[in-house]
Amino acid sequence: MSAPGRPAQPLDSHTARQLVALYPALQQLPDLVREQVLTDDASVVQAPAGTPLFAAGQACQGFPMVLSGAVRVARSAPDGRSLELYRVTPGELCVVSSSCLFGRTALVAQGDTTEATELVLLSPAGFERWTQEPPFRHYVFGSFADRLADLMALTEAVAFQKLDQRLAHALLGHGSVVRATHQALADELGTVREIVSRLLKRFERAGWISVSRERIDLRDAAALRALAAGQPPAA
Structure with missing residues (x-):
């Protein structure tokens, strides 16, 4: 993930509380595990509207958790056309990023901010550490199920x-x-x-x-x- 604009900053206590409030699964993590990742493997990124955060074919450099704003995730064709798959808003997860990190594969879509956006970026190591814990892992897989239903509806609309x-x-x-x-x-x-x-x-x-x-x-x-x-x- 690359986010032109303000450089990534360490989390302060206020931002950490905001993140936990938006993502309640974090409250169920062991305190030590949650705090270690937030201290060592997380940073705050602020990006203006229209900022490319990641691109198809790249390795995933981190896992975004949106605090404010929105990220549009889309697939693009060689002729320049683009199909929006979904948007990530505060409290939601990006399944393209998580599938890339789980599978250790390249990203299959691009992500761009649609408005001024602030997010917490977990390092791949931090994401892996949290997903070892059942509460966060179940939350991520639950998000997969929700997004799959949305993408099936999108596929039906495009096809039929x-x-x-x-x-x-x-x-x-x-x-x-x-x-x-x-x-x-x-x-x-x-x-x-x-x-x-x-x-x-x-x-x-x-x-x-x-x-x-x-x-x-x-x-x-x-x-x-x-x-x-x-x-x-x-x-």
């Missing part, structure tokens, strides 16, 4: 749903206003900006949305929900 359905689904669940660029939506869906722009124009002509700079107002959420479910919108 049309792009207009997936775009309609992506617009829902954010309230009546979606603040996102066409490129950000394209990245989320694993397509190119031009296709997203054409679909948004089609939705706008139908009266379902109105589009302005980095803002999409939902005018007919019911029609979008119907499209997302693969049903013809009501006339």
Whole structure:
């Protein structure tokens, strides 16, 4: 993991308490094991939005535990298209990093911050020490199960749903206003900006949305929900 910006710093007591509060499994570790890793094998990294933290094909240099902000984990194609797999927010784990460390293999995806982000970075040795303890190991494998369910749903959507359905689904669940660029939506869906722009124009002509700079107002959420479910919108 590389994080341009402020250099990594040792943990202070306030940051350690914040980490334990966000990741309750750490409270179940033996005190000595938890404190030794936090002292010897953990550092704090602060990175601005858009910072590349790791890349596919690299060896994993550490295990990130997010304190604030978010990390977007995605796979990229040679033509530049990118498909978002998931996001890591405070209290969540990165299964790409953990699978790399467990298997001693190269990373299979890239990770970039989507906003100003602060995280605790465990060294590979620190991650291995904690995963020897059942509470943390069970927590990591539980996260694998949750992410697997999410990735199965993503695979089903990519394989079986049309792009207009997936775009309609992506617009829902954010309230009546979606603040996102066409490129950000394209990245989320694993397509190119031009296709997203054409679909948004089609939705706008139908009266379902109105589009302005980095803002999409939902005018007919019911029609979008119907499209997302693969049903013809009501006339």
